[in-house]
Amino acid sequence: MDAEKEEILNDVTSRLWFTYRRNFPPIGGTGPTSDTGWGCMLRCGQMIFAQAVMCRHVGRDWRWNKQKPRGEYLGILTAFLDKKDSYYSIHQIAQMGVGEGKYIGQWYGPNTVAQVLRKLTAFDQWSSIAVHIAMDNTVVTEEIRRLCRTGNCGAGPLCNGHAGASESDMPWKPLVLLIPLRLGLSEINEAYIETLKHCFMLPQSLGVIGGRPNSAYYFIGYVGDELIYLDPHTTQLSVEPSDSGDIIDDSFHCQHPPCRMHMSEIDPSIAVGFFCNSEEDFDDWCQRIRKLYLTNGALPMFEVVDQLPIHLSNPDVLNLTPDSSDADRLDRFFDSEDEEFEILSF
Template identity: 55%
Template sequence: MDIALGNIACVTYESGMVSIEDFPTDKGPVWILGKKYDMKRQRHEAKVDVVSRLWMTYRRGFANIGGTGPTSDQGWGCMLRCGQMMLAQALICRHLGRDWRWSRSKPEENYIRILKMFLDRKDSPYSIQQIAQMGVGEGKSIGMWFGPNTVAQVLRKLAAFDNWSNLAVHVALDNTVVQEDIRKVCLASPTDPVKAPCESSECSRVLPNGTAEDTNCGAGAVSKERWRPVLLFIPLRLGLNEINAVYIQRLKRCFTLTQSLGVIGGKPNHAHYFIGFVGDELVYLDPHTTQPSTSTDKWGFLQDEGYHCEHACRMSIHNLDPSIALGYYCQDEADFQAWCRDIQQVIKEQDMSPMFELTEERPSHWPPFDPGHSSMEPSFEIRELDEEPTYDSDEEFELV
């Protein structure tokens, strides 16, 4: 591992002042996206994990969105950038694995391919341009602030065009996760039809694992459904104006599941991508830094240092705005079943209200579910979880 970690630390905000400090040793272990780190023995590993996550920030100097729109997302694009970070983590899990770590000197081909999908260009599938323009269909004109539910819905629609990842994206509705809906999404549109072997002994042979392989004919070709990896967004409101204290411990436990992609949300006026916690503090990546737009040079080389943050931030979980969206990635059906089992233990606590409902079947008053439809939302109105804040750019940083 060739990551220089001398300057990696945590940034904490107290009384409007910014201070840089290392992960504390007196508040217990640090959890980062389903992985637990003992700060007395695994401090270095935790830092490498944090710096390896893709960090999306405000950018300036890109082509006008829609041809005549803004050339920077400073002041309005923070939730869009947080959505990019969560999706990028899902793609890393999909193509590189959760244990992948960033290398400055030897970037992997799939890593570069993932990163290029988020460049600020209209032809990048998950660019700020694509997200902003797709948001118009969700009632958000270009330059408007998104809430967690809106950015989740937009990313769900954009993922349908990403044939390489073949990722199913599902957005839970009305604080309810319906297992049968997710199964339908994951089994829809198989990209790799599976051939059943021809029964002729001349056309098939037995592999070492005991299965038969069709060697030279297509007589047994059939379409077999395959389970696609799934990114699950769960938009929630855990209180009115502030997070309800009964949810705090359960929210922290959400980060401990191996399928965790973290949380998008924030504090009033600022969206953040939360990747873990230590004690009662949330660890997050902050998009409120403005960097020049990045593109590849004429040789296809990409400067990627600006997509990795050496200063993770921390804030008290009590300061979290109650409107959030949880994210989870399940690689296959067994992984999804394990998540269903484990999340039940997380969201419920004695007789207290659960964070959300996990049901096997769709509620009877909901309309039928069609995984192939362009919109997977019920016909009843879905209330956006957030009010549009007024931004104070004084708290933003700019890298030149």
């Protein structure tokens, strides 16, 4: 038991922990110099995506050793610093969010931060990651295979300069799969809890972003019926690299016992994340999900299909949305985009 506890603590400490920061360069040149009070979901988006980038470059089993950051780890950390020219900085996320209808300093939901991170990957040629956001509770494998074979343009064999190559000959880009879900109306339907647990157990799991109304957290695992999470609601000083490029990284790793929350307490609006480094890894994920639903009798949170169902591709078919009388409760946490999600169960 002590060895298992130590393993959990090492895993938690080795994750990149992004929290509120203060005294960073003004966002947009004239904007805020701190994200305290509004940036928690942006920080959670950074954390789940940083875990994917870590898996991409240093592997899932990498562990922090409190030595001076170097090599690929230093490159990963640099990509998330609070600077306008870092790929996944609070500056880039906040400014890219304007295109999603969010002004700088406004609350984000899981879907918005996922959409913004997807757009930012286009600038990160080093990681060369394909990001797919599965909407309508449906993972379409055909769309993912096309995306990972042709890059982010989705334009077929002429994409990325590979003229004349067939899609099957294209190299596979590592996949970040984000699935925004709503597992209930004002509270999570407990019928989904076992399925959620199994998602954390998959080797491709990146965790879950969600939380409580107006308080976002990054959930990375569970013990019993309690979720283990990293909490961004701590304001720390912004970290600047030295003239030689060195970074003091202690504040980017949570070195105290992880926080816990009973699964029934989380808000039903979440985004589940997975990382598949290769096509074989993605095939394995598909098989594990389908086997989970077939053998364990688990209530599906989403479905995996080969092709887009007709009812989702037909623009004349209206999706069911909550009654307008529920709008006040939904506005506590969800984005306008999130309100378009289908309610799985009440």
